[in-house]
Amino acid sequence: MYASKADRIKDECGLFGVFGNKDAAELTHVGLFALQHRGEESAGIAVSDGKNISCHKDMGLVGDVFNEKNLKPLKGRVAIGHVRYSTTGSSVLTNAQPHVVSYSKGQVAVAHNGNLVNAKQLREKLEQYGSIFQSTMDSEIIVHLMAKPSYKNKVDSICGAVRQIKGAFSLVLLTENALIGVRDPHGFRPLVLGKRNGAWFLASETCALDLVGAQYVRDVQPGEIVVIDKKGVNSLFPFSNKNGKTSFCIFEHIYFSRPDSRVFGNNVGKVRAKLGMQLARECPADADVVIAVPDSGNFAAIGFAKETDIPFGIGFVRNHYIGRTFISPVESMREFKVKIKINPIADFIKGKRLVVVDDSIVRGNTAKSRVKVLRKAGAKEVHLRISCPPHRFPCHYGIDFPNKEELIANNMSVKEIEKYLGVDSLGYLSWEGMMSSITEKKDRYCTACFNGKYSVKFDNHCTKHSLE
Amino acid sequence: MYASKADRIKDECGLFGVFGNKDAAELTHVGLFALQHRGEESAGIAVSDGKNISCHKDMGLVGDVFNEKNLKPLKGRVAIGHVRYSTTGSSVLTNAQPHVVSYSKGQVAVAHNGNLVNAKQLREKLEQYGSIFQSTMDSEIIVHLMAKPSYKNKVDSICGAVRQIKGAFSLVLLTENALIGVRDPHGFRPLVLGKRNGAWFLASETCALDLVGAQYVRDVQPGEIVVIDKKGVNSLFPFSNKNGKTSFCIFEHIYFSRPDSRVFGNNVGKVRAKLGMQLARECPADADVVIAVPDSGNFAAIGFAKETDIPFGIGFVRNHYIGRTFISPVESMREFKVKIKINPIADFIKGKRLVVVDDSIVRGNTAKSRVKVLRKAGAKEVHLRISCPPHRFPCHYGIDFPNKEELIANNMSVKEIEKYLGVDSLGYLSWEGMMSSITEKKDRYCTACFNGKYSVKFDNHCTKHSLE
Amino acid sequence: MYASKADRIKDECGLFGVFGNKDAAELTHVGLFALQHRGEESAGIAVSDGKNISCHKDMGLVGDVFNEKNLKPLKGRVAIGHVRYSTTGSSVLTNAQPHVVSYSKGQVAVAHNGNLVNAKQLREKLEQYGSIFQSTMDSEIIVHLMAKPSYKNKVDSICGAVRQIKGAFSLVLLTENALIGVRDPHGFRPLVLGKRNGAWFLASETCALDLVGAQYVRDVQPGEIVVIDKKGVNSLFPFSNKNGKTSFCIFEHIYFSRPDSRVFGNNVGKVRAKLGMQLARECPADADVVIAVPDSGNFAAIGFAKETDIPFGIGFVRNHYIGRTFISPVESMREFKVKIKINPIADFIKGKRLVVVDDSIVRGNTAKSRVKVLRKAGAKEVHLRISCPPHRFPCHYGIDFPNKEELIANNMSVKEIEKYLGVDSLGYLSWEGMMSSITEKKDRYCTACFNGKYSVKFDNHCTKHSLE
């Protein structure tokens, strides 16, 4: 049995791109480190020397996949990189990205963050037309669409391809001499543009720009294609049917993105602190100390503490060494599996009435185990507070929530969950409270996982699980 | 260039032992995870099946060294494990522990935490007598001493050996059918005894007992040898010359041990919070927010905030994925090296007057870089607060501080350091303030790294650096 | 610098297939061992469990690529395997075979031995039509051709595809429930059918059948497709334009195939012995002993000795441990590079007049070095005898000879080569002598590398080197 760093909700992917620096691959390598939380299963870098695209990718963390030896041959001034969790496609090497192909217009490498809702239809159509598929990834569909003979040039082929795909897609593409970024018309997933000393950068989150010392310039706009080459940055808006409505993923703020990133115009850590403050107003608790489930609950817990004047404390110690660790499946190890990642500090917990702030409850079993651990450590009362509403709907736009049936909030009322988890009280943030924590207008966000309002239609037979 | 998780102060080692569980090696494997912060360079487990001792050890983190395949053959009901940084002995495989040998009394495996001050003399004496050395580790000296022909049995040979060594040593030993723990008469390094379902445990810190679900029973006493076999736990006190004075390492509280551990009778996190509160009383600052250098400054920062009523905030995000990561030595990467581990959250820092709490300043260069990073992120004022007095003396008992010459507090006054680091103010906790945060009597602690009062004499030619 | 086992002429590939045994992948693994001499760069096995095709492949020898762990999941009763040298496509993982894809008719895995002469045109045409290429291999072209929408079913799509490709191609294909073998109308490369206990086998050479205990049934005919499924073995002959002329590669007999294989109806070892006997008749020499350049010259040397009554001896010892061995590029190592593979036995050579029999001279530098080594070991006379005519033309059908310019026989007369190599005499077998050693009719063979008579036209811009 292997314990993964991320046993909860899997984000889909992280993207990075550089144009115009002789150490493009090294900078991408560094950028991917900052985005590692967006994908721990595989990592890859493709680089162009102006004539040829070369690529190295493998299963594993960035630090495991790349070393001095395999980075050295990745020469060139333009590069893209990718880290991924599997949403579509199983976890095998052929599904690692970037996806590099050659077609009638030359070579191209593609890296994708998101999930296409019409992947199955497109794939069937392409196969009918004569396409062969070597992976189960959405990104392979995109390159097939680009390869259709009618296009004049590469940019044209990219525009033509992305007009046909539906769903959530932020893309970075690499041609022999250009870096291209694409964000779907709804802007589900983030993508930002940065600059440093004449070089341009694309990244899923600003924390990656910080790490390479680049300045944040602006977000790539929903529905925008940015073509970066020696002529500079050129914008295209190929999506005709755009009604101006966006669907920024609210969960990027609640859980996915790094707190030091600026996402959809807001600093993530600040949003989380506000969520915690609003949560305190909506669901206060009479308690001695506010603790977080680290690290995702940290900011909201501090916000909660600030709003209530109950002191903030550290109740759990997180073990940072747990990568893909082998754990013997022996009987003696049972308890260990709960505690390997976060261990309670009994001296801070014993006899205390605790407010415990977490970002979400999915199936409920991890939460239940943690409550048990806190009780065993002597907690007098446990008041669990969640910094968003109950999750009741699956995501079709790139987040790997479990099926509807497995989401605890679909099967139990809040009172029942309270009882199931064994807490003294349970409070979720309201939808309105959540939306009030963000500066953008409410209707600019996708909150389908809370309210089932899906902005892009999908066919139930065509979603992620159908291909595998 | 490789970035290490721990670029600051290296702890020496972590020890773990199990007696009386059929999954002894698996439990040890788990226990070592909880102790990984005490040693990231090598890991090893030795196990006895009652007749033979087998061992697997290698360079690397616990999760890298052990897997299903190499754990499986480690069968038996008694085991010891070890994680290490090099203090004596270079970082090579032959220096990984446990050290397993056979001698006239049978087989024995030894794992050591600490540093012997008479290692060189003993080694020379042993070589004169005819001993051969295959490593540069102190633990090999111990087994040579045990092998002298005059002893009646194994326990006798252990007593005889440890009477001759001087300095800091917590040891766990494994014989064919016993688990033995030793703590030096001064008790420099921690060692605790735990129990679960009839099995006994030894560990450097209680957090390892927590992880395997064992109850903390008591500390192994300074000068005590505990022999655990089928007859139970038997105590010996072989050190005749003991005057009752102890020298618990104060730095275990300030930096080394995990905050969820109970060390020398105090919870580490609590001690750190008190250090922060006392620091606030001694060196207050007019500021908007208190932030920590994560993770070692977290508890003291919360204590500081609590005492001053300045809100606690998170100013840095720590990247948990940085293991032994290859970083290209290219020019573009310079800035990256400072930020790869902790990245400031500009939105929380910009325009703010900050109190920044850290556990120590050693050479000063890392601190200087971080101040620069905070300034760049827009900090208005930076008030640096250190939760212990200035480090001015090397440690001869197992902590890998740099030479006296490199310790910044030996070369500059506090004012000069303040200027060098570029902070608006710098405050260190006083020695008295530090000691007031601990419940035990002051003279039970070694604080030599602050005041140069070494409780165990050493010959400058015989310390750690002389053997390599 | 790495020394490869095969520094001379690279064969293209080895094929193996099994239908109807529950250990299909294991049998394929074994079969590939027997074919390892046909390709040392990568190895792969694809297996079908009746529903899905799974595949493992990697760079390296069969024994390096496969182990217990990665063979175990390859479950199913139908499998194909491949070992390869690069002729088209560089030596990278994406070029390892079998090539597994899904298309409108389902899944298919393809493995190819040979070289297509119209690869470039087909690829360009396919790209014009909208195909994307993820490798530089001919086999990817074949699956693209199969994917065209007009075909009724898989077999139909295979027939349609192979009708469009030109050049040398023996193929094994795997569908969900069938094993398919294809041999081009000229039959350049061998492919045989075998049987054991109800299971069917395809293999490049009979030595692989021997190893798995299968009986040789017959050669797959030039221009034949054998479809093996639960209904048995079915033959198709889809090539309409076949004029009955074949082009068996003569070099399979001279150098490539294993001496224990029966290829094109003749035992390879026997053919080589006859070549040696004929060589003795054509180019006798007054000498004390006949030695071979091991192992490829062994049989011809024994034939030469038998015909002339000069005793056969062993003059070189071959080192069997030279895999991909790292050799320091230091000055002291120069001599070593010549001798690492075969070392002369001075005691057998000193003062002797030697006949040295080898299979071919390509560039001449290896031969020159070996003559020097023999002289240094005391050889009195060196009479070099080559068991085929001079190589003067490149191969476009799958053998990786160097360019015409580098072939020594294009730049020098036999007399000049004699002088260049420093031998007392040099004799090549005549074309007629070579052909007389084979039982089949002369015009059934391709001998283009000797006489430049290419049976299948090629465009110079479309051959192997153009794509890389």
Add this chain to the structure above:
Amino acid sequence: MYASKADRIKDECGLFGVFGNKDAAELTHVGLFALQHRGEESAGIAVSDGKNISCHKDMGLVGDVFNEKNLKPLKGRVAIGHVRYSTTGSSVLTNAQPHVVSYSKGQVAVAHNGNLVNAKQLREKLEQYGSIFQSTMDSEIIVHLMAKPSYKNKVDSICGAVRQIKGAFSLVLLTENALIGVRDPHGFRPLVLGKRNGAWFLASETCALDLVGAQYVRDVQPGEIVVIDKKGVNSLFPFSNKNGKTSFCIFEHIYFSRPDSRVFGNNVGKVRAKLGMQLARECPADADVVIAVPDSGNFAAIGFAKETDIPFGIGFVRNHYIGRTFISPVESMREFKVKIKINPIADFIKGKRLVVVDDSIVRGNTAKSRVKVLRKAGAKEVHLRISCPPHRFPCHYGIDFPNKEELIANNMSVKEIEKYLGVDSLGYLSWEGMMSSITEKKDRYCTACFNGKYSVKFDNHCTKHSLE
């Protein structure tokens, strides 16, 4: 199940040493390649830069253990290397050689070929005295003996140590600035001295000198210690009780050494050819062709053919790719295990009366399988000829024969073996015939494995198997 290259008789070890070349480690690396047949389980190189000895060793073949990265740091002008099979000590990393230690006289590295008959007594005595053992190798005993305090200097300590050990031992030792070779008074194992451009070499066999381009100077004499340092080569003869009788291992000629080596004053290939000729005189056969079991029977077979005028042919093809290959333990693989290494060429065997020449029969099961394979391939008659007398006694001097009970010649008469193997006739070479093939006097050789006359006494409880 793994198939090993050497499933028959394991040689003990190969030794190599260099003094006075700046690429000492690289030369040793090359030298070990030539000696790989003497030990396939582990490989190691130790090198001195004049001050420190560094070492790299691991389990595996030379080509697997060493690469550019780990060879590079092995800097210095003096080096020794070792390849080994386990005779004493199990196959684990701690038993790999050279054995590097530091003791009162400085550092020393030791590599050993042979087997000590008084290992157990010495070890017990040393443990009584206070020595600790970290491996189960004889070489560790030697360094313990060297470490005794009474010696004046390193050379003195080596002399003192080797005077106490009994049995077979060729040693190479490395000190900070000298290379030392030792050969036991009986000279069981070979050791030769070579020279090139001012550098000196020691090697188990001359084939290693050939490979590095060194000239053979002379054998290290039985009972001689050669000390090679900047003053040149100095000889010592420390063994007082030497009666001048030697015990050269006859099996080095018959099986172990490479045919291109000169061992004990005779070229190995030549001796084998003479053994074959004598065998033909003693045990002729009426047959069509003489074939060898490759490669060890090759020379004797050629000799046999020459003497009888029956033509020599190649009946088996050896697969050179079988390293430590995983073979699935599935039922279908049974036959494969016999044929994976050598496959018969049916076309040369069918209907023929064969003389098959092999070097020895140990347990008889491999021979039996091969006879079966030949019968299946159509052999009309099989006349097995063995180029030495029947093996009936174990070796206590370094060759890993099985126990007496397992040696077939102890349990059956020649007639019974003939029947058991299923051959038409079986002939062994006589002891006298064997000895007549060697130029040295008969009594200079150890032939104990044939006649049980052991020249050095041993205690049955003290031999190789007792320690494991």
